Amino acid sequence: MATTDVALHEASGRVELKRIVNDMSIQVGTVNGSGSQSSNTVLLRTIFQMGVPVSGKNLFPSNIAGLPTWYTIRANKDGYIARKKEIDFCVAMNPETAQQDVMSLAAGAAVLYDEPLNLSSLRNDLVFYSVPYDKLVAAVCAEAKLRKLVKNMIYVGVVAKLLELDMAEVEKAIRKQFATKAKAANLNMAAAQAGYDYAAANLVKRDPYYVQRMDKTKGKIIIDGNSAAALGCMFAGVTVVTWYPITPSSSLVETLIDYMKEYRIAPDGKATFAIVQAEDELAAIGMVIGAGWAGARAMTATAGPGISLMAEFTGLAYYTEIPAVVWDIQRVGPSTGLPTRTSQGDILSTAVLSHGDTKHILLIPCSVEECFSMAQDAFDLAEQFQTPVFVMSDLDLGM
Missing domain, CATH: 3.40.50.970 (Thiamin diphosphate (ThDP)-binding fold, Pyr/PP domains)
Known part of the structure; x- marks a missing residue:
């Protein structure tokens, strides 16, 4: 994990974390077959479009729909984008693996999780953010069958707010992901915006990780x-x-x-x-x-x-x-x-x-x-x- 510097303000005695910009590893733990690949790709592409060197990698067992899968995004301003063991920002969307994912983190990491999981009770050395995904997706998506697919896009909006990603780039990435499906693009954009708005109104930024625009990806493409x-x-x-x-x-x-x-x-x-x-x-x-x-x-x-x-x-x-x-x-x-x-x-x-x-x-x-x-x-x-x-x-x- 990138080192988190702590600066002590002499006058107030207040401890502040030094900003860590364009240097982080994000892990998203989801369920196979839940539509998470689209949201993961949107998040990856958003960071890439902001000019930050980035890579994405799926880690999934040989399984059918319904079992765990993880996606790791490595962003680094200097171009060091190979996967690393340490996770700085964990998005826990799978109830079956969420506790294990949290317990494996190093102190100081950030955790974004589904509110019913109550992960904040597990440790006191991490930064926790809880989001009521079911409530938010119900307001965005009227069709119950589609909610599990759209639900993941809400975390993209929340992460966008917490990491200060440009929502214009999020929309651009969503439109590209669903280029031939205007209705799906609009629905997923609404979900991302709902997540962003919720984070803006309810979550106080307490972790040190940020993404700022660079120009290191000019002339490059995302390809495996x-x-x-x-x-x-x-x-x-x-x-x-x-x-x-x-x-x-x-x-x-x-x-x-x-x-x-x-x-x-x-x-x-x-x-x-x-x-x-x-x-x-x-x-x-x-x-x-x-x-x-x-x-x-x-x-x-x-x-x-x-x-x-x-x-x-x-x-x-x-x-x-x-x-x-x-x-x-x-x-x-x-x-x-x-x-x-x-x-x-x-x-x-x-x-x-x-x-x-x-x-x-x-x-x-x-x-x-x-x-x-x-x-x-x-x-x-x-x-x-x-x-x-x-x-x-x-x-x-x-x-």
């Missing part, structure tokens, strides 16, 4: 590794993509589909590409090899379990000298393993994947930027050496 990889593959001229969904690689091809539909449709309205969801990983790599044999720039994306299934076909491409590009977004463990945890454990096995004396080209990106550039390098190397090329990304970099 899988999206950058997809963009790089499109720029590389990929024309055939065959894949089978698997966490954490699925978003790479899903994003690529959107890019190709927008930028690779011919003037006559016909697609200049083919993207096929195969029945399994074996079929996916087989189609890639067939397309490569015919001269297409072809690729697939998978994770460790898929790589294992692709071993025999990879050997075929290696020995018959057929170019192919395979993205491995690495995760922990064999079989089902831990699909929502990161790893770099596939490198050795992939380097010699298949049966016999194979030695494959591996590209290992260390940044989102390299996910973009190495996508193009992979296709060039595959054609130059007439062989499969593997790009070894991972969950933390990819999504």
